Amino acid sequence: MIFSNLTALVDCNSFYASCERVFRPSLAKKPVLVLSNNDGCVIARTQEVKDLGIGMGVPFFKVKDLVAKHHVHVFSSNYALYGDMSRRVMRTLQTFTPEIEVYSIDEAFLHFSGFEKWDLHAHATHIRSKVLQYTGIPTSVGLAPTKVLAKVANHLAKKQSVYQGVCVLDTVEKIGQALAYFPIEDLWGIGRNLSFTLGQHGIATAKQLCDLPEHYVRKLCGVQGQRLVKELKGVACFGFEKNHKAKKQIISTRSFGQRVYALEDLQEAIASHISNACEKLRKQNHACRYLYVFIRTGKHAKHGQYYGSDVLTFDPSTLSTHKMLKAAHQAVKRIYKKGYAYKKCGVHLSELVSSHQIQKNFFTPEDSNKDQRLMMIMDQINQKQGRSTLKFAACGTHDINWSMKSNQRSPCYTTRWSELLKVG
Ligand SMILES: [Mg+2]
Known part of the structure; x- marks a missing residue:
């Protein structure tokens, strides 16, 4: 077959x-x-x-x-x-x-x-x-x-020079031969503990694992192990995930660590949310049409509750942090009311379109090349050097007193190189 x-x-x-x-x-x-x-x-x-x-x-x-x-x-x-x-x-x-x-x-x-x-x-x-x-x-x-078998094939392609870098397991016979000598600990998803347990039951090769009765596999390796064995038999169980599914809207919002009263502080906080959201927007190669901005007090605020918001429209759609910051700065000024203790603010970007398909508009200029280049360079630098290495002055230059309390924050293992988990 x-x-x-x-x-x-x-x-x-x-x-x-x-x-x-x-x-x-x-x-x-x-x-x-x-x-x-x-x-x-x-x-x-x-x-x-x-x-x-x-x-x-x-x-x-x-x-x-x-x-x-x-x-x-x-x-x-x-x-x-x-x-x-x-x-x-x-x-x-x-x-x-x-x-x-x-x-x-x-x-x-x-x-x-x-x-x-x-x-x-x-x-x-x-x-x-x-x-x-x-x-x-x-x-x-x-x-x-299947993916598990592709991993096996890859392993063989890498380790055995006869394959010259390419190994194809496309028949039951080839798969059977490959699994006969394939050590269990080299299988994708079999950790050290499981391979030890299996070893104690006399199972050392992938073939031996495949030959076990299903209920026995389930008892020893759980449901995930059962799926793995199915994959070894050529039945795909691990789906194909197209990654980086583009989000339909991007939201950045957060409660303040302490109440905020001043307009300037709210403007800085919103600017910071816009910077974050725009970076994500560009990462998925999108531009947005609507920017929704809100500021609000707590639900049980002592001196009254208030919820202020505004929607800003960009036509043509934009991916420029700079443009959105400018518009939002004015918007926050419009919706701000003095005397309230603000607890939370945030932004939503919506109506996202691919940045290559921005509808042009004769009357308003699209993002200039210069603007686009600037955004690209900022993103590149921040990606390499860590978040907020380069930021707009609108986001504030002093130590941000409005941001979330984060004394208990665990390291950003996956987003900051300087905080990668260190072994040894
Ligand atoms: Mg590699």
């Missing part, structure tokens, strides 16, 4: 180390490793480094001697570079199928439905060579009927 609807997993080889090599071609065959933040641990290794027996995640000081002896080239991590290289790789992959799911910084699932008549092995080889040509990053490609 031949499976026709295949999913590919494209994974960059030694991604961070490969990125460094792109800009230092002389390191092509040399051992290269990349260290985590603060140069703590080894987080990326080229094959030459793996061959030296330097493990993933080991503290750098433990391998310093080995590194010196074998002239290993060591880099501190440069996430701005890796993020950018990742975008280039993904952009290249997008040209090969409309259905792509970016799974991590260096991996993406590509779904090939409607490609039944294609020689997908040849196509995958082509994709690999194009990514290498356009970005300089080597990849491995695994093709199979």
Whole structure:
């Protein structure tokens, strides 16, 4: 039996180390490793480094001697570079199928439905060579009927040189052969604990796991494990998620840490919400038509309750923070009433359209090129250097006294590089 609807997993080889090599071609065959933040641990290794027996995640000081002896080239991590290289790789992959799911910084699932008549092995080889040509990053490609099997195929493509970087598991026989020797701990979604438990029951390979009766799998591995086994049998259970689903509206709102009375403070708070919302707007390549602004007191405010709001219309739609700040500044002035203790404020952006499809209007100018360039540069700098490195003066320059109390805030593990979880 031949499976026709295949999913590919494209994974960059030694991604961070490969990125460094792109800009230092002389390191092509040399051992290269990349260290985590603060140069703590080894987080990326080229094959030459793996061959030296330097493990993933080991503290750098433990391998310093080995590194010196074998002239290993060591880099501190440069996430701005890796993020950018990742975008280039993904952009290249997008040209090969409309259905792509970016799974991590260096991996993406590509779904090939409607490609039944294609020689997908040849196509995958082509994709690999194009990514290498356009970005300089080597990849491995695994093709199979389900995501879990695509992971298995990818693993084989990477580890076994006979595949030359592309492994296709499209028949029951090929899948059976692949799973017969595939260690359980290398399966996607099987953690160390589970593989230990399974090991105690004498299950060491993916094939053995597949052969277990269903109720037994459920007892040992739970519902998720049951789905995983189905996937190993070629039945897709893990759906295909088109990521970055564009939001229909963007909302930024927050309660103040303490009551706010002054107009200027409210204007600054609104400006800050607009900056956040606009950054998100541009990230999903949209422009907006309506900006809704509100300020309000608490529901049980001692000196009376008040809710003020206004809707600002942009025609043509805009993605410029600058334009919205200007309009909102006046709006807050209009809706502000003196003497109230304000508790909350916020903005909604709605009627979002793709920034490439902005309806032009003869009477009002669209965002100028200069404005668009400025926004792009601001976003890029803030993305690299952390939020609010660059901001409009309207958002306030003093230490924000209106923002939320955040003494208990946990680190921004995923949005601030400086606050990434440190291991070791
Ligand atoms: Mg990788």
